[in-house]
Amino acid sequence: MKNIPSSTIQDYLKHIYALTERGGMASTTDLAARLGVAPASVTGMIQRLATATPPLVTYRKHQGVTLTPEGRRAALEVIRHHRLLETYLVTMLGYSWDTVHEEACRLEHVISEEFEARIAAALDHPIRDPHGEPIPDESLEMPADESLPLSSLRPPQKAVILRVQSSDPALLRHLESLGLVPGAQVEAVAHSPFDQNLTIELRQTAQVRHVVGVAISSRIYVLVQE
Amino acid sequence: MKNIPSSTIQDYLKHIYALTERGGMASTTDLAARLGVAPASVTGMIQRLATATPPLVTYRKHQGVTLTPEGRRAALEVIRHHRLLETYLVTMLGYSWDTVHEEACRLEHVISEEFEARIAAALDHPIRDPHGEPIPDESLEMPADESLPLSSLRPPQKAVILRVQSSDPALLRHLESLGLVPGAQVEAVAHSPFDQNLTIELRQTAQVRHVVGVAISSRIYVLVQE
DNA sequence: ACAATAATTTAGGATAACCTAAATTTTATT
DNA sequence: AATAAAATTTAGGTTATCCTAAATTATTGT
Numbered sequence: 001m002k003n004i005p006s007s008t009i010q011d012y013l014k015h016i017y018a019l020t021e022r023g024g025m026a027s028t029t030d031l032a033a034r035l036g037v038a039p040a041s042v043t044g045m046i047q048r049l050a051t052a053t054p055p056l057v058t059y060r061k062h063q064g065v066t067l068t069p070e071g072r073r074a075a076l077e078v079i080r081h082h083r084l085l086e087t088y089l090v091t092m093l094g095y096s097w098d099t100v101h102e103e104a105c106r107l108e109h110v111i112s113e114e115f116e117a118r119i120a121a122a123l124d125h126p127i128r129d130p131h132g133e134p135i136p137d138e139s140l141e142m143p144a145d146e147s148l149p150l151s152s153l154r155p156p157q158k159a160v161i162l163r164v165q166s167s168d169p170a171l172l173r174h175l176e177s178l179g180l181v182p183g184a185q186v187e188a189v190a191h192s193p194f195d196q197n198l199t200i201e202l203r204q205t206a207q208v209r210h211v212v213g214v215a216i217s218s219r220i221y222v223l224v225q226e
Numbered sequence: 227m228k229n230i231p232s233s234t235i236q237d238y239l240k241h242i243y244a245l246t247e248r249g250g251m252a253s254t255t256d257l258a259a260r261l262g263v264a265p266a267s268v269t270g271m272i273q274r275l276a277t278a279t280p281p282l283v284t285y286r287k288h289q290g291v292t293l294t295p296e297g298r299r300a301a302l303e304v305i306r307h308h309r310l311l312e313t314y315l316v317t318m319l320g321y322s323w324d325t326v327h328e329e330a331c332r333l334e335h336v337i338s339e340e341f342e343a344r345i346a347a348a349l350d351h352p353i354r355d356p357h358g359e360p361i362p363d364e365s366l367e368m369p370a371d372e373s374l375p376l377s378s379l380r381p382p383q384k385a386v387i388l389r390v391q392s393s394d395p396a397l398l399r400h401l402e403s404l405g406l407v408p409g410a411q412v413e414a415v416a417h418s419p420f421d422q423n424l425t426i427e428l429r430q431t432a433q434v435r436h437v438v439g440v441a442i443s444s445r446i447y448v449l450v451q452e
Numbered sequence: 453a454c455a456a457t458a459a460t461t462t463a464g465g466a467t468a469a470c471c472t473a474a475a476t477t478t479t480a481t482t
Numbered sequence: 483a484a485t486a487a488a489a490t491t492t493a494g495g496t497t498a499t500c501c502t503a504a505a506t507t508a509t510t511g512t
Binding site for chain 1: 498499500501502503507508509
């Protein structure tokens, strides 16, 4: 019953989860791009996952894939490992938030349930990782997340940054230098309907303004206030 | 130049190091037994390692293998990972000494040099792991070890246990229950030349005596006193 | 309805790491 | 020198994972 999926399969499931998190199906091309393999390889793997026992994905040709309950469980297990590890690396070992992803990606596949439990306890059972991503609890229940993309914020709305969805070290360092990190308070002061640029003003840090494009604003999730 | 060897190769090198640590060569059968594979598989792998660029082992048919300087470096790198990890798991995460081996065996192949450096620093650069095994330093220099097997102790010699060479959880738990752990002071009080049984008396712990066979005494290394 | 895009199939390969059984060769023992 | 033990070779096979190019099919947008 409890076959442990290979690291590669775990990666597939992780990415399918990310692509279907807010509903819908994951497409072959999107998956191929994320995984850095050819679309044909994705089709092949998806067919294996769909015909495995138990099936880990639901697959309809040309429609894309979603996770079955079993696939979802396996995905959440890896995601929990990954996010706990990132949190541990930053909190206990002094890593910076832009360097943890790679390390966590390698460790997530090999740590035991005991290791998971011990670092969770050492961190006092955190519910968000250093990027603000929610961490599923021991029974793989994902904490509620009401956040919306910053790109949907319009003047004069105010919001708090909840999560930053990126594993690119360069982007993360850039965001940090701008002060766009979880917890930061922002207010939309202008929006350009042509290029979708959004001008935001940071609270706290003495009225700093930034103009951000969709490449950035769509990766930052915020909690709109009042 | 710096091809990172696969996990399997790292395991081979680790075991060749252990078998040749005190001189001599490692035999195909011994390696096969340690690795849990068929002798034919070992022959095949050894030939690959010997003809790799750079060669990782020196191999003469029917004579066995030793490590080349490059192979030794690679072996010590994994061993440093393994022993630092064991130390970290016990000291920082509350693992018991009999459960760390398995976890360290999986992690040792995937941690980065940064991770290695950070846990080494967090532990204040330890030179022995929880079993007393020496940990190579950052430049892979192995600390000197003057220890001798407990099996060579004869009445009325006294000694301190330095290292316990075993990864078997059951044996480790047994030794712990007997008080035969690194730091314990022992005195040989009798030796049977027929079955090689050794009777030892533990200091400190109020005169406890144990009779140990070679299976145990050859795995415990001590520093003989006066 | 048609073209463009996306997805799939087909067919062939590659790599790393193992396995087996049987035959052979080398080395060590008596 | 003969035998036993250890090691090697040979000749097959497996599994998991990935790749390519070319042809085909399905879906979507206009």
